[in-house]
Amino acid sequence: MNLLTKVWIIALSIGIIIYLLEKIRKQKYIVKFSIPWFLTFLIIIILAIFPGLIDKIAFVLGIKEPTNAIFFIAIGILINNIISLSFSISELKKQSIRMAQEIALLKKGIFNIDGEIDNSKLIEVITLLENNNMDRIDEK
Amino acid sequence: MKKLVIIPAYNEQNNLINVINDLKMNAPDFDYVIINDGSTDETMTLCAENSLNVINLPVNLGIGACVQTGYKYALKKGYKIAVQFDGDGQHKAEYLGKMYKEMIETDSDMVIGSRYLYKNGFQSTVFRRMGIKILSKLIKVLYKQEIKDVTSGLRMVNKRLVTEFSNYYPYDYPEPETVAFCMRKKFKITEVAVTMRARNEGKSSINKIQSIYYMVKVSFSIIIDYFKKT
Numbered sequence: 001m002n003l004l005t006k007v008w009i010i011a012l013s014i015g016i017i018i019y020l021l022e023k024i025r026k027q028k029y030i031v032k033f034s035i036p037w038f039l040t041f042l043i044i045i046i047l048a049i050f051p052g053l054i055d056k057i058a059f060v061l062g063i064k065e066p067t068n069a070i071f072f073i074a075i076g077i078l079i080n081n082i083i084s085l086s087f088s089i090s091e092l093k094k095q096s097i098r099m100a101q102e103i104a105l106l107k108k109g110i111f112n113i114d115g116e117i118d119n120s121k122l123i124e125v126i127t128l129l130e131n132n133n134m135d136r137i138d139e140k
Numbered sequence: 141m142k143k144l145v146i147i148p149a150y151n152e153q154n155n156l157i158n159v160i161n162d163l164k165m166n167a168p169d170f171d172y173v174i175i176n177d178g179s180t181d182e183t184m185t186l187c188a189e190n191s192l193n194v195i196n197l198p199v200n201l202g203i204g205a206c207v208q209t210g211y212k213y214a215l216k217k218g219y220k221i222a223v224q225f226d227g228d229g230q231h232k233a234e235y236l237g238k239m240y241k242e243m244i245e246t247d248s249d250m251v252i253g254s255r256y257l258y259k260n261g262f263q264s265t266v267f268r269r270m271g272i273k274i275l276s277k278l279i280k281v282l283y284k285q286e287i288k289d290v291t292s293g294l295r296m297v298n299k300r301l302v303t304e305f306s307n308y309y310p311y312d313y314p315e316p317e318t319v320a321f322c323m324r325k326k327f328k329i330t331e332v333a334v335t336m337r338a339r340n341e342g343k344s345s346i347n348k349i350q351s352i353y354y355m356v357k358v359s360f361s362i363i364i365d366y367f368k369k370t
Contacts, residue, residue, distance in 0.1 A: 097205045097311070100198050104175075104209055105216065108195045 001051045009048040013041040033088065036081045043077065143240070144219040145172040146210030148203055149227035153182045158229050160192060166233035173213055174227065177206040204311035211305040223296045228339055230262070231294045235334040239296045242332045249301050249327035252287060252319075253294030253334035261335025267348075271355050275316045278359055282366050283323040288331060290316040301327060313358055320362040 058069035178200030
């Protein structure tokens with residue numbers, strides 16, 4: 001591998017890692033979701049520093065051309081990252097549905113039909129919530 | 141005994157009043173609750189103006205989660221019986237009494253209002269009927285019990301299933317999957333012959349192009365459900 005190519009690959013990877021770290025630092029990005037990408041760029045950097053590894057991996061995988069091995073690994077990593085996103089979306093969907101249902105039921109409990117707060121209902125709901133909390137404390 | 145009719149409504153401003161009147165006239169011993177699934181038309185205004193009993197979902201959640209909200213409400217309010225009843229006017233309230241009687245007599249957990257037991261009234265298109273038959277056979281192969289109208293949205297459940305559905309209810313195209321789910325959990329399901337009206341206003345949640353995808357998706361989820369543990 002050309003030295004210039006190596007430098008470019010490593011520089012770009014480090015650039016992206018810094019970008020992601022900066023996002024995390026500003027609390028715009030959750031660490032949990034960044035981990036697959038950090039691992040991805042770590043692998044890229046390692047392979048750029050030790051290109052001989054690719055030949056060995058290609059041999060182990062039974063792939064003749066090392067270039068094809070790179071594609072194979074790259075696609076594998078991307079599939080992994082996308083599936084993990086898909087799991088997260090599924091989880092988010094479940095959570096947002098539950099929240100929307102809870103909000104709707106709570107509003108049903110508190111507001112009257114014109115959208116004004118119904119005080120008698122409000123007291124009822126608050127007592128109910130407090131009782132629920134008490135139950136939970138009792139369980140512990 | 142407290143009985144609740146759950147009416148999922150998405151953009152049903154033209155049908156809702158008829159549905160409520162039908163219920164008040166032909167099933168007076170049932171309470172009702174409308175679940176407004178983030179309608180973009182005047183459904184909510186209509187409910188407020190007529191002081192209808194409505195739960196207003198803040199966003200559109202889709203039919204499964206919409207109906208589940210109704211079951212959660214039923215559980216919270218202590219209803220012993222809950223009925224799903226479409227907001228588009230295709231179901232007839234006159235059959236609720238018959239379904240209730242069937243439920244008590246046979247001690248069933250779920251009673252489905254079926255279009256195909258005697259093949260009366262509106263029957264849907266040939267293409268769609270074929271799809272329903274395939275799903276019905278699939279469930280029969282898996283659970284040895286035949287339900288003729290697995291996609292019927294008219295279904296009555298008892299307290300046990302109200303609790304069960306509050307915890308878990310499939311989100312997309314849920315009707316056939318819930319039948320499979322209930323059979324796997326050994327709930328007793330029976331069918332009662334009903335007639336339905338052709339949809340007068342609004343459109344079915346499934347159009348023709350989506351039908352094939354629907355079949356694949358639902359068959360897949362029924363098979364997956366078969367292997368679930370809980």
